[in-house]
Amino acid sequence: MLIRSIKEMKQVVKKLKKEGKTIGFVPTMGYLHEGHRSLMRCSKKENQITVVSVFVNPIQFGEGEDLDRYPRDLERDLQVCREEGVDFLFHPKVEEMYPEGYSTYVVVEGLTEGLCGAFREGHFKGVSTVVAKLFNIVQPDRAYFGRKDYQQLIVIKRMVEDLNMDVEVVDCPIVREEDGLALSSRNKYLSPEERRSALSLSKALFRAKELFEAGERDAEKIKEEMRKIIKSYPEVKDIQYIEIVHPHTLKPKKKAEKGDVVALAVFIGNTRLIDNITL
Amino acid sequence: MLIRSIKEMKQVVKKLKKEGKTIGFVPTMGYLHEGHRSLMRCSKKENQITVVSVFVNPIQFGEGEDLDRYPRDLERDLQVCREEGVDFLFHPKVEEMYPEGYSTYVVVEGLTEGLCGAFREGHFKGVSTVVAKLFNIVQPDRAYFGRKDYQQLIVIKRMVEDLNMDVEVVDCPIVREEDGLALSSRNKYLSPEERRSALSLSKALFRAKELFEAGERDAEKIKEEMRKIIKSYPEVKDIQYIEIVHPHTLKPKKKAEKGDVVALAVFIGNTRLIDNITL
Numbered sequence: 001m002l003i004r005s006i007k008e009m010k011q012v013v014k015k016l017k018k019e020g021k022t023i024g025f026v027p028t029m030g031y032l033h034e035g036h037r038s039l040m041r042c043s044k045k046e047n048q049i050t051v052v053s054v055f056v057n058p059i060q061f062g063e064g065e066d067l068d069r070y071p072r073d074l075e076r077d078l079q080v081c082r083e084e085g086v087d088f089l090f091h092p093k094v095e096e097m098y099p100e101g102y103s104t105y106v107v108v109e110g111l112t113e114g115l116c117g118a119f120r121e122g123h124f125k126g127v128s129t130v131v132a133k134l135f136n137i138v139q140p141d142r143a144y145f146g147r148k149d150y151q152q153l154i155v156i157k158r159m160v161e162d163l164n165m166d167v168e169v170v171d172c173p174i175v176r177e178e179d180g181l182a183l184s185s186r187n188k189y190l191s192p193e194e195r196r197s198a199l200s201l202s203k204a205l206f207r208a209k210e211l212f213e214a215g216e217r218d219a220e221k222i223k224e225e226m227r228k229i230i231k232s233y234p235e236v237k238d239i240q241y242i243e244i245v246h247p248h249t250l251k252p253k254k255k256a257e258k259g260d261v262v263a264l265a266v267f268i269g270n271t272r273l274i275d276n277i278t279l
Numbered sequence: 280m281l282i283r284s285i286k287e288m289k290q291v292v293k294k295l296k297k298e299g300k301t302i303g304f305v306p307t308m309g310y311l312h313e314g315h316r317s318l319m320r321c322s323k324k325e326n327q328i329t330v331v332s333v334f335v336n337p338i339q340f341g342e343g344e345d346l347d348r349y350p351r352d353l354e355r356d357l358q359v360c361r362e363e364g365v366d367f368l369f370h371p372k373v374e375e376m377y378p379e380g381y382s383t384y385v386v387v388e389g390l391t392e393g394l395c396g397a398f399r400e401g402h403f404k405g406v407s408t409v410v411a412k413l414f415n416i417v418q419p420d421r422a423y424f425g426r427k428d429y430q431q432l433i434v435i436k437r438m439v440e441d442l443n444m445d446v447e448v449v450d451c452p453i454v455r456e457e458d459g460l461a462l463s464s465r466n467k468y469l470s471p472e473e474r475r476s477a478l479s480l481s482k483a484l485f486r487a488k489e490l491f492e493a494g495e496r497d498a499e500k501i502k503e504e505m506r507k508i509i510k511s512y513p514e515v516k517d518i519q520y521i522e523i524v525h526p527h528t529l530k531p532k533k534k535a536e537k538g539d540v541v542a543l544a545v546f547i548g549n550t551r552l553i554d555n556i557t558l
Contacts, residue, residue: 006443102441103387103390104437106442108382108383133441133442136444139445158380158383159383162412163383163411164289164415165415166289166418
């Protein structure tokens, strides 16, 4: 069930298509956790075949980011896929995805300028490019993305619509630890003290929602209260951004409305974590 | 056989795919001429179904270029397609191809910097984007491009390979008038005097090939002789470029080799014409 070459993956897909099978696809960077499992389960429910890709995509990491230390464990990922009844794990090589002379990029303008895009230059260009490639290789009927990477989800939806791709992008809820921490492969970086401070993100988001539900609409006031909460945790090194944005345009709002998304990025020690909540 | 909406085109394609039909695709900007006919004939020979698109793609025209006056005649195009036994003519609306909020572009870096790319900013970004969209809508097994737009051909081949698209890009020879002029929808702009001066392009290219075959390898010498020929025609307003390039990298050569491409762009009056020849 492990497929390591693009050619082989394409052949398998061709055969499945001929048999009229529906394909669900879960693109990941591996180090699979409960969040990924929830995507696989959604896909299993809605499709006859489920393909998971594990590919740490170098072109979506900026200089000085964590490409080299990003956690990898293919054996464990294979085990998770087996447990979830995934049909194929696609694990292409970097040299095959980006051979010498590689020159083509998919860019989504506008939506990628704010939030994470303002701090991670070229990140979304790398994301949309690799997802376009993977979609062309796997040709899924449906592709599953977690809402934790909310901006990524919206960028991919926009790309699929704009380029007339035949994929339904399905978004799945954030999966959290019992204490509220959003699952992320990067949580592995956290020391026990940092793990405690990482709770600041979800705590601030839950408080934002509480304030909104109590009638507060002033985005600045909500964000100010969030900042206070986050700064009260000892291992918080930097709040990169806290924003309340329109769920589709990702434009910052002054007056919060139902359906808006509160999103933030915070450095806990050297680890950059993101999270969000829908009002 | 005329299809005006993306949705309808997709439905037709879905049905054809289900029936196991092979699809050949000829993307054009309309005002079809003998060059386009040759592409249709290639497609008819190699595929069960042939789709021609007619779409004057606004995003590949720069400011001050000829988007508004670009020749259009759908009735005539339909007639040509009927004569050639084309199965479907796809003619989408600009508003459906680029609805409000449209944000996604496909860019091929490097290859698009020289030749026409140096003079038509954003042109190839527009070309690769629309072709990616059309490929996703029509899902052809093979797509046919004329070699007259040589840089475009190479850019599209690169895009297809880089993005792992399942399309075979087939290139077809330049079709010329008896006196040598390469066919182009833009030839319609030419006055009788300009039409005579438009011959300068092919005359210079044929001379370049002659020189090469007689043993000349010095690109500068070949180009100098070409310049002299072109300048001897009265309606030549500007030689935008004359280059001898590697057929795949499009990098300019100092020493010409067999297989290299001699390409040029010349203004005849207000009309910009391009042409090329393979050594």
